[in-house]
Amino acid sequence: MAKLDGKVALITGAAMGLGKGIAEAYARHGAKLCLVDLSPKVAETASELEKAFQTEVIGIAADVTDKSAMREAVAKTVATFGRLDVVCANAGVCQLAPFEEMTDEMRDFHIDVNIKGVWNTCQSAIPQMLSQGGGAIVIASSVTGDLVADPGEAAYATTKAALVGLTKCLAVEYANRNIRVNCSQLGYARTPMVEKMATESNPENPEAAIDDIARNVPLGRLAKPIEVGELFAFLGSDESSYITGAQIVIDGAATLPETTSMGTN
């Protein structure tokens, strides 16, 4: 029996990038899926995964900033599959700008999608989980904000750090009702978001920006979306039944080195 057999998971931001990697891992481990994304491409991703993994997958085009749309997505999931066991609150955005040039619109865009979107996703799903006797939530935070930051990331870093606080509070609040809540703190994975950031950082040669990231990671490369998906699958499965309120770094040790010059290597 696969570790997510019988589970139903809703994954936001699942049309591409990490969300698609998370969805692949969940499908591979036997879960039935509801993929939610702003992009209409979500329907294509849903049918691709359904064929590849012989599981049931529905795709819903919805905006996580719209709470009623998220409530409808949960209702559709329950109407289709009869339950909802896991939520992966993954949808997020990142735009770089020098702090003194960052507009209020850019700041609010990050707050709306990265904080309020995760808030809406959790708040829409929790009543269903409570009615079923429990569930698991996995939130995509980041090493950015809580542990490290680069120039230009003020809005993104602020919102990703806030998600650590939300994770801890929800974990404590629902522990006695059998809902576990954890967050991932990813370094870098190669996704459309990171390719866009590389272009913003080095418009002349975005590949050089990606190579520079890899050079500074002790494992020597960026994460693959499926590797992040496997962490989400573990945190959504009963194998992680004693883990809640945790912030789990998955970064190839990128945040570990004290210097890039000292030592025997």
Ligand SMILES: NC(=O)c1ccc[n+]([C@@H]2O[C@H](COP(=O)([O-])OP(=O)(O)OC[C@H]3O[C@@H](n4cnc5c(N)ncnc54)[C@H](O)[C@@H]3O)[C@@H](O)[C@H]2O)c1
């Ligand atoms: N890629 C990385 O290196 C990295 C590192 C740390 C954390 N993260 C986090 O992981 C998550 C996914 O990142 P990614 O790299 O796959 O990004 P991405 O931009 O490649 O993909 C994000 C997906 O979310 C969807 N989305 C965006 N806004 C939405 C909204 N309002 N409602 C519904 N869907 C929406 C997009 O359409 C897209 O399909 C984000 O929360 C990001 O902050 C990514």
